Amino acid sequence: xxxxxxxxxxxxxxxxxxxxxxxxxxxxxxxxxxxxxxxxxxxxxxxxxxxxxxxxxxxxxxxxxxxxxxxxxxxxxxxxxxxxxxxxxxxxxxxxxxxxxxxxxxxxxxxxxxxxxxxxxxxxxxxxxxxxxxx
Numbered sequence: 001x002x003x004x005x006x007x008x009x010x011x012x013x014x015x016x017x018x019x020x021x022x023x024x025x026x027x028x029x030x031x032x033x034x035x036x037x038x039x040x041x042x043x044x045x046x047x048x049x050x051x052x053x054x055x056x057x058x059x060x061x062x063x064x065x066x067x068x069x070x071x072x073x074x075x076x077x078x079x080x081x082x083x084x085x086x087x088x089x090x091x092x093x094x095x096x097x098x099x100x101x102x103x104x105x106x107x108x109x110x111x112x113x114x115x116x117x118x119x120x121x122x123x124x125x126x127x128x129x130x131x132x133x134x135x
Contacts, residue, residue, distance in 0.1 A: 001075065001076075001106060002076075002104060002106070002108055004073045006108060007073045007077070007078055007104065007108075008071070008073060008078075010029070010104060010108050010110075011071060011073075011078050011080065011102070013025075013029070014026065014029055014102075014110070015066045015068075015082075017029070018054070018064060018066070019064045019065060019066060021058040021064070023051060023054055023055060023058070026054060027047060027050075027051060029108075029109060029110050030047055030050070030109060030110050031105055031109040031110060031111045032047075033046075033111070034046070034047060034050070034109075034110055034111055034112065034113070035111075035112050035113075036049075036050045036112070036113040036115070037112075037113065037114045037115070038053075038115050038117075039114075039115065039116040039117060040117060059089075060088065060089055061086035061087065061088060061089075061094055062086060062087045062089075063085075063086050063087040064084065064085070064086045065084075065085045065086065066082045066083075066084055066085075067082055067083040067084075067085060068080060068081075068082045069081040069082055069083065076103055076104060077101070077102045077103040077104045078102050078104075079099070079100065079101045079102070080099075080100045080102070081097075081098070081099050081100075082097075082098055082100065083095060083096065083097050083098070084096040084097075084098055096117055096118070097117065097118065098115060098116065098117045099115075099116040099117075100113065100114075100115050100116075101113065101114040101115075101116075
């Protein structure tokens, strides 16, 4: 079982990798059978689909930064409220409040993510999961 310090470190490492646009570092944190769910499309995705969406997010949003509002560690993961900030391709500012639920296995690998957000503010608004690779 992971302790609070270990879980906090995993959370910090995950969000730092996303901020940096380091797809390999993000994927390395996933368990092989990870499932990622997003409220914007209510789709359960696997690693390959997650990589497609992350690449699309990285291409559409620069200067990514997570403002952590609060984080609660529980046995087997954490839940975090944060605001995702960034710059859209047209130069406009993005501000996206998110609730992020993350489950971890005993080794600290991510087994499940559920991400809740207002889809009208999402830089991936209108993207259906199976269309992500084509965009």
